[in-house]
Amino acid sequence: MSRSAHPAGPSHGHPLATIEPATPPDLTVLNPRVWSANVTRQAGELAVAGVPATRLAAEHGTPLFVLDTDDLRLRARAYATAFEGGDVYYAGKAFLCTAVAGLIADEGLGIDVCTAGELAIALRAGVDPDRLALHGNNKSVAELRLALEAGVGRIVLDSHLEIDRLAALAAELGARPRVLVRTTVGVEAHTHAFIATAHEDQKFGFSLATGQAEAAVTRVLGHPQLRLVGLHSHIGSQIFDTGGFEVAAHRVVSLLARIRDTHGVELPEIDLGGGQGIAYVDGDDPQPAADVAARLRQIVERECGLAGLAVPRLSVEPGRAIIGPSMLTLYEVGTVKPIELDGGLVRNYVSVDGGMSDNIRTALYDADYTVVLANRLSSAAPQLSRVVGKHCESGDIVVRDCWLPADLAPGDLLAVAATGAYCYAMASNYNRIPRPPVVAVAGARSQVIVRRETLEQLMANDVGWDPVSHRADSAVPVGG
Structure with a gap:
């Protein structure tokens, strides 16, 4: 094979468990090269073009693609x-x-x-x-x-x-x-x-x-x-x-x-x-x-x-x-699970309400992303973390290696930067999860430009079958 990953996806287990992690960055800083031009913090909360992350999540739900x-x-x-x-x-x-x-x-x-x-x-x-x-x-x-x-x-x-x-x-x-x-x-x-x-x-x-x-x-x-x-x-x-x-x-x-x-x-x-x-x-x-x-x-x-x-x-x-840089994805944290790694390290596995169905690039290409706590500032110490999705797949990873506040809890919002390219475009309904909406933001207002899929839409093409026509006594014999 041309890559080192497992045939079913990226390497299973803890590939970096024996590696001493780098020094944690300042978790309050937003690198302007990574984030779109109108992403700021307002009273500690992430905002896009003046619209706070909590308002976006409340109005449109999560996961949510947000276009600046x-x-x-x-x-x-x-x-x-x-x-x-x-x-x-x-x-x-x-x-x-x-x-x-x-x-x-x-x-x-x-x-x-x-x-x-x-x-x-x-x-x-x-x-x-x-x-x-x-x-x-x-x-x-x-x-x-x-x-x-x-x-x-x-x-x-x-x-x-x-x-x-x-x-x-x-x-x-x-x-x-x-x-x-x-x-x-x-x-x-x-x-x-x-x-x-x-x-x-x-x-x-x-x-x-x-x-x-x-x-x-x-x-x-x-x-x-x-x-x-x-x-x-x-x-x-x-x-x-x-x-x-x-x-x-x-x-x-x-x-x-x-x-x-x-x-x-x-x-x-x-x-x-x-x-x-x-x-x-x-x-x-x-x-x-x-x-x-x-x-x-x-x-x-x-x-x-x-x-x-x-x-x-x-x-x-x-x-x-x-x-690519003009869009971010908002997720809601569902669970936080600390896992002890080799050498006494601890990594928090942070599970969010999306995953490889809305961003498969990490699984396909070992892609790197930047992620931050979006709904508040935290004074807690940085904790080595891995942001994972909700799919029944061990390769369902959104951000493989990152630092997030140690007090991260269910209900917090995370923002992943630079998800405008090849994320929604490659989205799927794996595990029968509806695809997220896309919201455009400008002038302190948001507008849905791609609706969230519904369970009804997922079922629309599932036409079922007629059991009568498939009974054994009504089937045409092979060669008949």
């Missing part, structure tokens, strides 16, 4: 400004609902979608289809048809079968979509193996090293129904430096030069993907959008100058960097 909408606007605007003259695509897969899609479009960003569901949400929100890009390694005929009929601005091609499939649909519908060929550039970002997407042995794109990318370009150019406008690459996620992009840009631009020399075509666009990192914990150091843009432009301009190419229009996909 002004913070989201600022982050979207920062990327739109930094990449002016190019295109910025918000990652629909990070989190998408009609309210967020509309807000993102208002700030001048496009949206990348990868399923009919994400496309439908963007269209329902009134997003201009020309500002949408359709991704995915296995787009169905129905999804491609929907994209063509809607007039999606870019379709990123991912296989030879898809090239032919899209060409046939375009001919049938009388369309000529703009397409990009996704290239696998052989750069493995310094990130978790499961979210590094440009090395050769993975499902996305056409390999540069084996000549598949050039063959794909030739195939697309052979279909007059398709309008090839550029190349796409993506080297991973949660990236804090631009070193990988330098290598990727060099290889993508080299392919642009070969396409010019072979086919006499200079493609006008490149999309370098993105995956810019965010601060989940104190040690994370994300780059400002302006710095990322300046460096990427410098890299592309230098490589194109060396290759004798005109500088193409640059597109990026910042991923979690836009929505």
